[in-house]
Amino acid sequence: MVPLGPAALTRPASDGRYGSMGAVPTVARWWSSRTDPQRIDLYTRSSYYSTLVFVPVLLLFSVSPDWATSSTWQPLVLLGSSVVTTAACLVLTRRGFRDRTAGPDRPALLVALVAGLVTVLAALAATGAGPAPAAPWVAGLVSAAVLLALSVTVPTRPLVAGAAVTGVLAGAVTAAEGGPPATAVVVGASIGVAVGFFVTAFRFSVWILDVVLEMERSRAVQAQLAVAEERLRFARDLHDVMGRNLSAIAVKSQLAAELVRRGRDGAAEELADISRVAEESLREVRDVVRGYRRTDLPGELAGARSVLRAAGVGVTVTGEEDAVALPEPVQAALGWVVREAVTNVLRHSRASWCSVELHAVGGEAELRVANDGARGTETTWGNGLTGLAERLAAAGGRLSAGPDGDRFVLAATVPVGVPA
Template identity: 60%
Template sequence: MGAPAVSPARVGRYGSMTAVPTVSRWWSSRSAPQRIDLYTRWSFYSYLGAGLPLLALAVTGSDLEDARVAGVRSFLVGSVVTAVAAVVLASRGLAAHRTGQRIPVRTPGLALGAAAVTGALGVWGFSAGAEPAPATSWAIALPLGMVLTAGSTIWSTRQLAGPSVLVGVLAGAAAAVDGSEAVTAVVVGATIAVTVYAVVLAFRFSVWVLDVVLEMDRTRGVQLQLAVAEERLRFARDLHDVMGRNLSAIAVKSQLAGELVRRARPEAADEVADIHRIAEESLREVREVVRGYRSTDLSSELAGARSVLRAAGVACTVQGVDDAGALPEPVQAALGWVVREAVTNVLRHSRAAECGIVLTRADGEVRLTVTNDGVPGDAAGTGSGLAGLRERLAGAGGTLDAARHGDRFQLTATLPTGSAG
């Protein structure tokens, strides 16, 4: 046999290569909370890590003629150090939101210390000229403002107001020391204070949004756990209803049979036979409970699906419940499996906000359609669960279709109403 052909698209300079997932696929594979977390995190990192050095360089270029070279160089180096410290502070602050732990006091302390030293070096470097230099005020405002922005991950809006005003006061004082008029120094200080606080508030709002999204995600997980716990309680009640009555009957009849045996009465054999019958019946009913068949019709499955989805925060509508009870039991059992698998896929493999379940009967067949949104970009619509459902429905003369339409996924099961699934 010849060697299998290799697609030219998959052959490069170094031989065949597997497809590399694109950035869009990587992004779409993330859940909404993960996307918000990544966006917030990298907004902080890019602004703090690149923003401070670039702005410091811009300020330096605007007033370099009369500045002290050593002071300016030290200011630029300090800006890089402060940027690194601010990124570390933001990273640990955001991580604290997930773990609920406090970060060490030394982390913001070192960042503020680096910013203060950098600002002092900038003021010393830019205040060497005879004329007031605008860079003097920004030299102290930029590093301190960046650290306050990083601190918005751990400090509240009210706690950030005072330090923002202090940055403006220091910037105004630096302008006054550099020779600016009192009115000019006040205007500069007020402008810088408002600017710093506005930027800090913008990033603080991003942190608040992240907190809300993470809390909603945790709440949804708790709701799912409560739905599972409710189902377990229902199962426990069913098991108690089955075994409680039968075991009580077995206990009473065992005592009666024992007494009849001691008296050598022939009725003992009948009682023992009755005990055996009750035990066999109990075993059968327990198996039915475990398999989910006991007193569980399609109407109950549809109601349970709606309850579980709504508990998970998915808006669910069910149509055709009235027709479910009139279907033959084998058909209800088969469609019950479809409902369970569909609900499981919605909860596990989508970020659905809406789900619709429609049951219709026409021309001797019944059709169950489950549609949901929030399908990730790499959803293939296949899996062992769906394959098992296809086999189960095929044995009953039915079909199963699963297809994706944009961001929506539709599962359609069809069965003849007279089949014995």
């Protein structure tokens, strides 16, 4: 036995003998970078594929204790046909996940059924003469694999009917092996019920996946509709402001041109009126743009609640009554904080809840936005938080942001009465 020195004791375990843990953070980042619908989709697919891959192994282990012959062709046929069945079922499953509205792939289904029948016959031949408890379960496993592949696209009722047919097939195999009728009925019923529960459980997971994907699409459509509605609102306001004035400018321009052409008086007055209407239009457009860009704190709090709920984030907002009483400069400064905080929650976290708290005590207004989407202990600020801190500093306020346990907290404080 060779003694270990201090260098050996302090040497890391990633020297090649025990492998390296460097891939674990990569896998964790790969998993955390996916959305919840993508995770559910990945989990559902992997459940199907891993279950189907183990079908040949389960068949061999279930039949091997009943082998009554020294010949090797029956086990080889059993293994080959079960592998073909599994491959055809994998093709059915893959194409079903690709397009669940197209129905099962008929050539792959035919191959799976024929190879499954060969598997059952090979199991009967491999078990020899006399009753073989494993033979009915081979029929059940093969039928379960085919029904599992079909469950991606086929509704529940046909799958339950297929499970009943599986029970009848298993009972027939038991009777063909020489088992008593009562035993055939019990075995067939047991296998049929087991296959029915097994297949409907997987079908339920596909239904959950469809519901989650539909909700994700609904949220995307809702966000697009909100953007379109805001564009229409702005276009409507701009049209209402500019339509009448531009029409007046066009009419007065034509009138001034006609007066000049005919050499009559009044053209100068019309041109002066055109200048006045143009200046008025410019002022009204600036008012529209200013109102569009203005940050109203009560409106920002209501918008934050609506946007976060639309994104599936549970949100609580407190202190809205204090927001109404704050001076307009303070509302503007804290309104930018709400916008940036909500943007960070939606873009840079996987939060399931978010709380927005506003307090105005002791001559200061404090806004705290917390969520449970903190990742690690990274505290580097991006351009958004940096610009927000500069905006608050100009108003005499301060900003802090960073993880607090399993939460991420953004806090902003602005003195009441200091211009923003």
